[in-house]
Amino acid sequence: MxxxxxxxxxxxxxxxxxxxxxxxxxxxxxxxxxxxxxxxxxxxxxxxxxxxxxxxxxxxxxxxxxxxxxxxxxxxxxxxxxxxxxxxxxxxxxxxxGISQLRVDNQRPIILLAGGTGFSYIKSMADHLAEIEFTQPVLLYWGVKEESALYAKQEMEAWAASRKNFQFIPVVENASATWQGHTGYVHQAVMKDIVSLEPYSIYMAGRFDMIGVVRDDFINHGAEREHMYADAFAFIK
Ligand SMILES: Cc1cc2nc3c(=O)[nH]c(=O)nc-3n(C[C@H](O)[C@H](O)[C@H](O)COP(=O)(O)OP(=O)(O)OC[C@H]3O[C@@H](n4cnc5c(N)ncnc54)[C@H](O)[C@@H]3O)c2cc1C
The missing domain is CATH 2.40.30.10 (Translation factors)
Known part of the structure; x- marks a missing residue:
């Protein structure tokens, strides 16, 4: 420190x-x-x-x-x-x-998951992964309540377009009729897209109640606890 x-x-x-x-x-x-x-x-x-x-x-x-x-x-x-x-x-x-910083030595594919302003946590990692030209798949899911909260949507679309192994998936909980992407809770969108989370390193930030739910649901969906990272784990049961 x-x-x-x-x-x-x-x-x-x-x-x-x-x-x-x-x-x-x-x-x-x-x-x-x-x-x-x-x-x-x-x-x-x-x-x-x-x-x-x-x-x-x-x-x-x-x-x-x-x-x-x-x-x-x-x-x-x-x-x-x-x-x-x-x-x-x-x-x-x-x-x-914090102890939930990015680990890139094991070359596992990565899921970066943010709820609301939890985006700040994964933004640093996303930019760092682009800078080091990381070659494994990186899936960045950003969930928000309303579409207007996706304040860095264009920037992350450009980030995803910069490398073929990067994907940006915005998820809007209360979507308007014109929204074309995923809706509902962000982690449910992940589970819809991916059959088993077993191969992934997963980094997550958001509200404490969200992180508890995501941890449990993701473990039921194959994720390995030792490859899940969130500083919120220190604050919840
Ligand atoms: C170490 C640390 C660092 C932090 N850094 C910051 C920071 O930099 N900036 C900051 O503002 N706060 C920070 N916080 C506080 C905390 O991360 C924020 O309060 C939280 O991210 C706020 O989310 P929101 O209100 O924007 O999300 P919301 O707008 O409430 O939710 C966004 C999305 O999260 C998902 N979600 C929300 N609740 C649930 C649920 N119960 N179940 C499933 N999914 C759910 C949904 O997909 C929802 O659409 C930090 C906390 C800690 C411990």
Whole structure:
């Protein structure tokens, strides 16, 4: 873990509820794709956010913060960042946390699964896999409630088009009549598409209640527990 001060460079809306934050650390940062950082609000008050940028970007960190409701965990963090940005003060970060980072040494095909802003976690891995020209299949499933929440749809379509072994599958839970792709819960779309999950390494992020359901359903669908990764596992039973 690396403790750094960082300047808040930009805060911009990705949707009505999700904000993109870019930070410039005062020293080069080192982390692995799929790790998270903590924004330090106080000695005992640290807020976890996945690092959306790829590890080769040593001088810039990107976050996607989903914040609604005035007193929410994420809204308070966003307000702290906004205040620092306005006052040109730095924020304190603990960078390079978590145990669910990408493993590419075993050459298994990969499923990257995100619910909502869990996308931030898999974005770093997707970009890193493109950068290292990973040759195994990579299936990126991103589930959202409404189509308007697919804020990086075009970017991920371009990512998938960049290599023949990459696929991007957006899944909309409450789809409109014009939506042509998968509907419902994102992990159910995975189980519809893939007969057995046994060969895959699976990386997942989303709401805690989602991760518990996905873990159990995926194991019933052949997935091997030792090849499933989610930092949320540490917070759920
Ligand atoms: C280490 C760590 C890092 C984190 N990093 C971030 C971060 O960078 N940014 C951030 O905003 N939050 C972060 N969080 C908090 C958490 O990941 C988010 O609260 C969560 O991703 C929010 O999802 P959402 O509200 O956008 O999803 P929703 O919009 O509620 O759901 C999106 C999709 O998820 C699926 N889904 C939701 N609920 C269920 C269910 N019960 N069963 C099956 N599928 C379901 C569905 O496909 C649904 O369409 C982090 C938490 C931890 C522990």
């Amino acid at each position: 690396q403790l750094v001060n960082a300047e808040v460079v930009t805060i911009s809306p990705l949707t009505e509820f999700v904000h993109k934050v870019t930070l410039k650390p005062d020293t080069a940062v080192s982390f692995e794709a799929g790790q998270y950082l903590q924004l330090v609000l106080g000695e005992k008050d640290k807020r976890a956010f996945s690092i959306a940028s790829r590890p080769s970007m040593h001088h810039e960190l990107e976050l996607h913060i989903g914040a609604s409701g005035a007193d929410s965990y994420a809204m308070q963090a966003l307000e702290h960042l906004q205040q620092a940005h306005t006052n040109k003060q730095s924020v304190v970060l603990e960078v390079g946390l």
